[in-house]
Amino acid sequence: MDGMIFDIKKFAINDGPGIRTAVFLKGCPLRCVWCHNPESQSPLPELSFSPEKCIGCGWCSSVCPNGLDRALCTGCGKCAEKCYVGAREIIGRRMTVEDVLAEVLKDRIFYENSGGGMTVSGGEPLFQPEFTTALLEAAKKENIHNCLDTSGFAQWAKIEKMLPFVDIFLYDLKETDPERHLEYTGVPLEPILDNLREIDRRGGVTILRCPIVPGLNDRFEHADGIAEVANSLRHLSEINLMPYHPLGESKRTRLGKTSVPLGGFASREQLEPFRERLAGRCPAKVVFS
Ligand code: SF4
Ligand code: SF4
Incomplete structure (x- = not known):
């Protein structure tokens, strides 16, 4: 069993509790306009070119069967x-599952001391459901604490198979207005909410993860929408607000994709009114991530 991985990040501290190893899988059915990991969207290997590093030696053109045509x-x-x-x-x-797990197990001592573990992220890990399930199961057999970082956009049957091996779902809630959700992400909101409710009904613990982009979804109506969803969950652990950052723009350029600038870094101070609005409407802990 193998999967398409684009990164394994050690000592991750923003991808669930404690110190974690985050495994990033390639492939995602969403096309969020603010995506900061555009290299994760395609399920296939992709070429990244950084012209500022190029010394013009020409070795690449001598081996490319397609004349370096992107x-x-x-x-x-x-x-x-x-x-x-x-x-x-x-x-x-x-x-392979074994190779990824071997990387994860190297840092077991840090997980034990910090309450951390493995986080499977992407892209969208549900896009490679068999591999993700096998990796989560293998890690659970080693008593590793597992987080699954997901948009929740998948058939329920795929999520159901992973349920026994996931300790915390890091569950994206990107936009609570259905029309805007479709516009910003390219997929409908309803199946995502249906899966979230079913996870909660089955006792799955969730942390809601909400990217906040000034001018797009920092509206108080969205804060109220998140609160409404949060208040309907029995096993919600906390809510993470993730201020927009533009680091995906340079990656997009290196991949030969069209860049869509949405502004600069959003500061926590700038989004504090949004956080306060949300925190005032639900009892869950609301923190910046
Ligand atoms: S191999 Fe190609 S991309 Fe790399 S330095 Fe030489 S000319 Fe530039
Ligand atoms: S097709 Fe050419 S440009 Fe693309 S990865 Fe192969 S050698 Fe590089």
Whole structure:
């Protein structure tokens, strides 16, 4: 059993409780306009090119079967192998469950001391359901605390298989107005809320994760919408607000994708009125992440 991974981040402290290893899977059915991991969207390996590193040696063009034409690029990786300054990189590699778990287990001591563990993230880990389920199950057999970072946009049957192996769902709630949700993410809100309610009904613990983008979803109506959802859950642990940052823009450019600037870094001070509005309407802890 193997999956397409684009990163394994050690000592992660914003992806669930304690110190964690975050495993990022490639592939996502959403197209959030604020996505800060555009390299995660495609399920296939992708070429990233950083022109500022290029020294113009020409080795890449000597091996590329497609004349370095981005539109024809298959992600074969031949150019990246030749590029010794790292201007060309392939994002995404296949790894087995055993290989990923071996990486995760290297830091067991840190999990035990901090209350941390493994977080499976993406992209959307439900996009590779068999691999994600197998990885979660294997980690659980090793008594690792598991978080699943998900948009919740998937068939319920896929989530149901993972339920026994997930300690906390880091569950995205990006926009509570259905029309805006469709506009900002490309997918409908209702199935996401249905899955969230079913997880809660089955006793699954959730942390709601809400990206907040000034001018898009920092409206008080959205804060009230989050509160309404939060108040309907019996097993909610807390709510994380994630201020927008523009780091995805440069990644998008390196991948040859169109950049859609949404402004600069959103500060916590700027979003504090939103946090206060939400915190005043539900008893759950509301913190910036
Ligand atoms: S191999 Fe790397 S450094 Fe050389 S021309 Fe290609 S991208 Fe630039
Ligand atoms: S990965 Fe590099 S060598 Fe392969 S098709 Fe794309 S540009 Fe050409």
